[in-house]
Amino acid sequence: MSSLSSGAMIAPSVLAADFANLQRDCEMLNVSQADWFHIDIMDGVFVPNISFGMPVLEAIQRHAQKPLDVHLMIVQPERYLETFKKLGAEVITVHYEACPHLHRTIQQIKDLGCKAGVALNPHTPVNVLEDIIQDIDMVLIMSVNPGFGGQKFIEHTYQKVQKTRQMCDMQGLNTLIEIDGGVNQKNAKKLIDAGANVLVAGNFVFSSENPIQTIQELKNI
Numbered sequence: 001m002s003s004l005s006s007g008a009m010i011a012p013s014v015l016a017a018d019f020a021n022l023q024r025d026c027e028m029l030n031v032s033q034a035d036w037f038h039i040d041i042m043d044g045v046f047v048p049n050i051s052f053g054m055p056v057l058e059a060i061q062r063h064a065q066k067p068l069d070v071h072l073m074i075v076q077p078e079r080y081l082e083t084f085k086k087l088g089a090e091v092i093t094v095h096y097e098a099c100p101h102l103h104r105t106i107q108q109i110k111d112l113g114c115k116a117g118v119a120l121n122p123h124t125p126v127n128v129l130e131d132i133i134q135d136i137d138m139v140l141i142m143s144v145n146p147g148f149g150g151q152k153f154i155e156h157t158y159q160k161v162q163k164t165r166q167m168c169d170m171q172g173l174n175t176l177i178e179i180d181g182g183v184n185q186k187n188a189k190k191l192i193d194a195g196a197n198v199l200v201a202g203n204f205v206f207s208s209e210n211p212i213q214t215i216q217e218l219k220n221i
């Protein structure tokens with residue numbers, strides 16, 4: 001897993017790729033400066049949308065040459081952790097709001113040899129992580145309501161990033177902070193300054209004229 005001394009890791013969200021040209025888009029990400037492939041799994045229950053499931057992930061795995069960062073927007077994610085590991089997940093993120101036994105779920109992810117992330121919806125305060133932060137590798141802060149790509153970035157996110165970074169610093173932790181939703185060139189620098197070190201970008205990358213260059217520009221921030 002790559003990391004940088006400055007700037008942020010970039011995880012383009014495959015949800016915004018052209019599914020009729022998935023191999024082409026995976027190969028584009030392979031040659032780009034992207035660090036991870038961000039994979040959004042939505043079940044139509046936890047979020048009001050269904051994205052894609054195992055067969056599509058299997059196809060992505062065949063072509064992706066970078067770590068798969070799997071964002072599970074599903075209820076009872078513990079049912080499928082092993083399957084996602086088999087399908088190439090290196091980072092598995094579950095939602096705080098979907099896991100009544102979060103500590104156990106995190107242990108299950110780590111026992112599989114994956115990095116464990118916890119995602120927070122926009123309305124969930126970061127202090128709910130106080131007693132789990134030392135056990136996780138990444139906090140994913142949703143900067144839109146989960147379920148759809150292409151939404152408008154929620155400005156309050158900067159404050160949540162700062163608070164999360166402070167919480168990590170106070171406990172001497174180097175936890176990754178990933179921001180997901182509406183990320184673009186305008187908000188990326190402020191997010192990094194606030195303490196983010198992984199930026200997910202879907203539409204900003206895939207709807208741009210030159211996605212490779214767009215990723216490079218985000219990477220240079």
Ligand SMILES: O=C(CO)[C@@H](O)[C@H](O)COP(=O)(O)O
Binds near residue numbers: 073180182
């Ligand atoms: O998890 C989600 C949405 O629920 C995201 O990963 C989106 O797929 C990001 O897409 P953009 O907002 O960058 O278009």
Ligand SMILES: [Fe+2]
Binds near residue numbers: 038040180
């Ligand atoms: Fe996501």
